[in-house]
Amino acid sequence: MTTAWLVLAVGDARQHGGNDGYDDNPSEHYSWDSTVPNSGQIAAGDVIAVWDKQRLIGVSVIEDIETGEAEKARYSCPECSRADFKRRTRLTPACRCNQCGALFDEPVQRIEVVTTYRSVHAPQWKDGRGTLTGRQLRALCDSPNSQLSMRPARWEKLRAALEEAAGPGWPDPDQPGRGGWRPVRGGHRITRARTRVGQQEFRTQLLAEQGQNCALSGPAPAAALDAAHLYGFAEAEEHFEYGGLLLRSDLHRLFDRGQIAIRPDTGLVDVDPSLHGYPLYAQLHGQAPHAHLRPEHRSWLAVHWDEHRGQVEVSPGSDST
DSSP, X not given: OOEEXXXXXXXXXXXXXXXXXXXXXXXXXXXXXXXXXXXXXOOTTOEEEEEOSSBEEEEEEOOEEEEEEEEEEEEEOTTTOOSOEEEOSSXXXXXXXXXXXXXXXXXXXXXXXXXXXXXXXXXXXXXXXXXXXXXXXXXXXXXXXXXXXXXXXEHHHHHHHHHHHHOSOOOOTTSOSSSSOOOOOOOOOOOOOOOOTTHHHHHHHHHXXXXXXXXXXXXXXGGGEEEEESSOHHHHOSOOTTOEEEEEHHHHHHHHTTSEEEOTTTOOEEEOGGGTTSHHHHTTTTOOOSSOOOHHHHHHHHHHHHHHTOOOOOOTTOOOO
């Protein structure tokens, strides 16, 4: 199933007390950074639905995500050090903390290095004004009561709501965004990039423990195997013992997107129905992993299942829904 992301863009107002906002142009790109919850979950091929709290602005398919690194000013309450405060335009003091109630004119500022993200989604953009209200969009999210600026939803549900409101013709994640080939700018550019400290050592240890074997598909050349974390490394920033498995590169990406997982009730590989048309992946569905899974692996894999598939009651050996 394709993931859709409901992302908030309200011009200069898309900021909270703790930052200086972002440079959005909804029909072409959307910007965020690693301080935003779900920042590393969005991927090329996902649907992006931009709204302004009151209504849908438009929908598209992400063709690419440009990443970089930048210094960012973060602001916090001088009393409780939380970033949850409101800047007031007509009252003094100019700021009020939503957590402790403190009033102050100037917040505490600190500078930190963040990863920046910018979606490229102009080719399939379709204006959605006049279709769905903010209330309808919230109800379509995986967590309707979420207050996050980037919220996951299922594209199938969102598309059905859009077609009911305005008919067919919405972006198609399975089709190229451009009507044909056009020249693509080449060359190189120099950027600053974040590197995972200890990643090579982590991979070396996994190869020593597990050999040249993909945990899901079996023997594979070492060059085709990734050291896959079973949890969000961007949040944990730690290489936990028995917190990773060797996965073939393509299976690693599908695992990170939740399209391939391990069922906690059966311990078998579960392939999302959207991949069943591809024999290479369909043949893995319902099979036992090739790797020996320790209790620690199973604990991480159960969390991964809950994050991507949700808690469902199933009988052993049954197909996923």
